Amino acid sequence: xxxSFFERFYQSLKDDKVDFTSAAIEKALxxxxxxxKGKENxxxxxxxxxxxxxTKIINEVSKPLSHHVPVEKICEKLxxxxxxxxxxxxxxxxxxxxxxxxxxxxKDLKKILEEWGETCKGCAEKSDFxxxxxxLMPKYAPxxxxxxxxx
Numbered sequence: 001x002x003x004s005f006f007e008r009f010y011q012s013l014k015d016d017k018v019d020f021t022s023a024a025i026e027k028a029l030x031x032x033x034x035x036x037k038g039k040e041n042x043x044x045x046x047x048x049x050x051x052x053x054x055t056k057i058i059n060e061v062s063k064p065l066s067h068h069v070p071v072e073k074i075c076e077k078l079x080x081x082x083x084x085x086x087x088x089x090x091x092x093x094x095x096x097x098x099x100x101x102x103x104x105x106x107k108d109l110k111k112i113l114e115e116w117g118e119t120c121k122g123c124a125e126k127s128d129f130x131x132x133x134x135x136l137m138p139k140y141a142p143x144x145x146x147x148x149x150x151x
Contacts, residue, residue, distance in 0.1 A: 002075040002085055005040050006061070010071060025062040038115070039088050046085050047078065057081055096137065097147035101130045109133060116140040 009032055018024055026049075033044035041050065048056035060081060064074050079086040094104070094112060101109065109129040113120055113136075120132045137145040 002043060002078065002088065003071055005036075005043055006065075006071040006074060010065060013065070020066045020068070022059065022062045022066050025065050026058055029058060029062060037117075043085060043088055046082055046088075055082075096133075096141045096144035101133060102126075 009029065012032070013020070013025065013028060016028075018028055029044075029049050033041070033049040036044060044050045045053050046055075046057075047053075047061055048058045057078070060078060061074055064077070075086065094108065096112070106126050106129060109126070110120070112133055113129070116136060116139075118132070118136060118140075120129055123129050123132060134148075137148070
């Protein structure tokens with residue numbers, strides 16, 4: 001999570017032509033962290049880029065980035081400060097175009113909806129969650145929805 005998140009963040013800084021100062025990078029990082037969910041939000045919490053974070057080691061990221069230090073080196077330094085950062089791994093993604101939703105656990109079905117930022121109010125049975133996912137699939141996973149109609 002550390003490597004991919006900071007690589008994307010660094011690329012977005014270059015794309016937006018942000019001034020590479022520690023302060024500008026910190027502001028951009030806090031802005032980016034407001035919009036992330038899941039494991040990336042947890043990473044932001046650990047480095048202190050969220051409003052509810054207990055620690056603030058955000059300068060351990062912004063200062064090296066301002067000098068264009070490689071992301072791998074930054075993550076290695078963060079590991080020394082807080083080993084939890086490197087323990088974060090992305091969850092395995094479900095291939096919605098081929099998976100049989102009936103064979104997934106309700107927990108996994110809920111996770112799919114959560115990743116989409118949706119909830120299933122009034123869902124009690126597994127079939128309710130499956131119905132909601134198939135209903136929303138064209139909006140959030142159009143390729144998968146198209147592939148499923150071809151089956």
